[in-house]
Amino acid sequence: MVVREGRCGRRQRALLCCVLVAAWEAAWGQLRYSVPEELPKGSFVGDVGKDLSLELASLRARGARVVSQGRTQYFALHANSGHLVTAERIDREQLCETVQQCVLRCEVIVEGEMKVYVIEVEIVDTNDHAPGFREAETELRMNEMTVPGERFPLPEANDPDVGLNSLQRYALSGDEHFSLSVQAGSDGEKRPELVLAKALDREEAAFHELLLRASDGGEPARTGTARIRVAVLDANDNAPAFSQAVYTVRVPEDVPVGSTLLSVTANDPDDGTNGEVKYSLQRISMKASNIFLLEPETGSITLVRNLDFEEGDSYELLVQARDGGGFSDKTKVSISVTDVNDNAPEISVRSALSEISEDASPGTVVALLHVQDRDSGANGEVRCSLGEGVPFRLERALDDYYSVVTARELDRERAWEYNVTVRAADGGSPPLFQN
Known part of the structure; x- marks a missing residue:
């Protein structure tokens, strides 16, 4: 100057x-x-x-x-x-x-x-997004000895809109064996659960087809659907159990792409397919889904895109462990990003x-x-x-x-x-x- x-x-x-x-x-x-x-x-x-x-x-x-x-x-x-x-x-x-x-x-x-x-x-x-599920079809496996009243977590829909334009309700259609219960989480999220209303009989029906519908409160309301296929199996005595209810990790924003940030672990003492555990993401934001990758066999979470503290300083993932018999457990993963003077x-x-x-x-x-x-x-x-x-x-x-x-x-x-x-x-x- x-x-x-x-x-x-x-x-x-x-x-x-x-x-x-x-x-x-x-x-x-x-x-x-x-x-x-x-x-x-x-x-x-x-x-x-x-x-x-x-x-x-x-x-x-x-x-x-x-x-x-x-x-x-x-x-x-x-x-x-x-x-x-x-x-x-x-x-x-x-x-x-x-x-x-x-x-x-x-x-x-x-x-x-x-x-x-x-x-x-x-x-x-504005109500420019409809509620959407990560997968159009989900399969649940239930033992025919499952007691009526047992609850099973269902996939959650995501709607990036806010207020009344965001996700407001779930509805389930199918047959008399199942009903829907929606729980309110501590974070205010609506979490659908499938409730067994009537005892299963594998000889009577090996599969049940259900339709889960998520709706927002816009005028007019927008909806998204997911098909739920329930496979009826023989006995599975144990469900997977995560070693921690919540996994937390802090990483600097300049951590290299490809780095493993942490691994979640669930144990199942059953043998064979009933004890084989696979991991999947049940809830993740659109932004986080482009940054983190969950390995379904090992439970390791790796970085697939550079972090930027200025774009996001924390992420929360909900991970599910499911065994070959259809039982599952969930854990929360909290990832905090620390600022680097870049x-x-x-x-x-x-x-x-x-x-x-x-x-x-x-x-x-x-x-x-x-x-x-x-x-x-x-x-x-x-x-x-x-x-x-x-x-x-x-x-x-x-x-x-x-x-x-x-x-x-x-x-x-x-x-x-x-x-x-x-x-x-x-x-x-x-x-x-x-x-």
Whole structure:
């Protein structure tokens, strides 16, 4: 950044002084809008010009633009109308898969006035997903000696929508031997269970065909189905049992792809196929299913895609162990991702003067800087500093904004131009920098 001092005529100097008397005060206003997801590009979000009492002529003459926090710019500002519009089609589930309330933040920068207005836009869920099962067909194996009232876990449906648009109910159709029970887990999830209502007789029927239906609460409701095939077998005395009710592991985000994160183990003392245990995933999010792989024979969980703490810091999997006789057990796997200082601070000049009068009073703002770091904790804490030997200082304008202001009176005869270097460093060990 280069700041030059120059002598102005009386009229030009008076005009510049009027601007400087305003001291480039930052008017940190804030607005909040709400729009449904999946709107076409260019859809109306809010009348920023009206809501912030900004004159359209001033917007066009002095320049205004929208800056989003992330790499993707989801919003744009029409200077002619003062309207905030969508710059991309926004998918709430892609941005906020595990967050109930999805809020995007952006800032309106008024260049000529060096003012920043914070805008928060809530992305409201629409019922654009139907509940879905990981597998269209599931087979359960039951011994013909199973006592009526025995419960068997059924596959759970997944619906990435939230609120009433998410999964609300299950229904079962089939025959008189079975009924459905839905349990509420401690995490609020609905867990369907198959209940044996009438004793089985393998000689009477070796198989039973059932249909499990999952429905959401949208208007109209959307549904997904899974076929349940029950095979009736002879006696199996023992069910598999996991060595732990919950498996937990913490891994750094830079762990190499292909690494085994942990292994789950279930023991079954039966012989033959009744004692052969295989593992499967019963519940996993769409994002996690692309990151982790469960080996069905050994129970090992390996990494198939790079982790990114900024995209997800924890994952939860529900693993089932089933023996050859149809008995099963479940365990929960909790994977925590720890942050690594893999992102350097980013610093950008949002607005700056190219020249200034030598009689500008100390404290005059000459540049507005924005800093950010995608890491978390100390790794994402950014501090800025100026090079030595310049008549300027840094002032904190907002959490992620700095102002470069004059520290003393300027003298063109001593120096007519300054090269000002701002250095941003995070709190990592070792820290990462950007100039």
